[in-house]
Amino acid sequence: MGRQPCCDKLGVKKGPWTAEEDKKLINFILTNGQCCWRAVPKLAGLRRCGKSCRLRWTNYLRPDLKRGLLTQAEEQLVIDLHARLGNRWSKIAARLPGRTDNEIKNHWNTHIKKKLIKMGIDPVTHEPLNKKESPEDQKNLQQQQEEEPNNKEANNNNNDNNGDLNSEENNSNSSSSSPTENSSSGEESLLLDDSLMMNDLWMDHENPLVDALLWDTTTTTTPNVEGTLTVPCWEDNNNYGWLLDFDEDIGVQDFGFNCFNNEIDHHHHSNAMQKL
């Protein structure tokens, strides 16, 4: 028999969220916090399934989300983490504050995958697509390695071009199997190792990744000692600018936010306007 539907399908709305629905969900979550998603639609007055609400919140409405394309440093980190964790997007996303698993997954499938293939790297195994590469390819690879002399030890974990190719053998904690085959106990040590790796990264200010993160002016990402990227303050995200603009009488202040400014996230804005 088929499984029970996650929610009563009757009267449950699907498809793109309207600004009005977003408003209701934001209002509810900020008032009541995240609890029991199944109950959220009813309590928030939404004709949606709880799952859909959770997804909308975590992938789109959460105030700590960064918008926009992944920075090069983030991309690099994703590649490295993917090499170690496989398609465990939520685990990867956990290392990139402000980014969602869905976002990373999408970015991987649309950008990074292609990039790696173009570079002759198998996006699944992170091994060269063709072991017997042409001399020219090898030369390019070597050139790329030479261009990044600062990575040394840390770069085994953070170099998408070549570090990934070596990371497995260079990382004593990595299993020799494919990334996705790590046992859960192995994962524990892997994660521990990861935090050490991140600490190393932050200590090593000559590392291009660190530099990129520290000096990337498009975000205000800052490092912290836990080895994760600290999410910039909300006011830098302007996540709700579009909502403010959409409906001034919503009173985002009512949500308890006082750090919005008037800059509008054009993407959201246009979406909201479109939906009106």
Added chain:
DNA sequence: AACCTCTCCAACCGCTCCGGG
């Protein structure tokens, strides 16, 4: 301008995981 194709990403679906009884 109109049509077609491609790309991207928000959202859905179905499965697994996990905790409580």
Added chain:
DNA sequence: GCCCGGAGCGGTTGGAGAGGT
């Protein structure tokens, strides 16, 4: 240990917009 329900995860899809002809 088993069952059940809810939450979370990852793969996939469909529609909107961009780009090309």
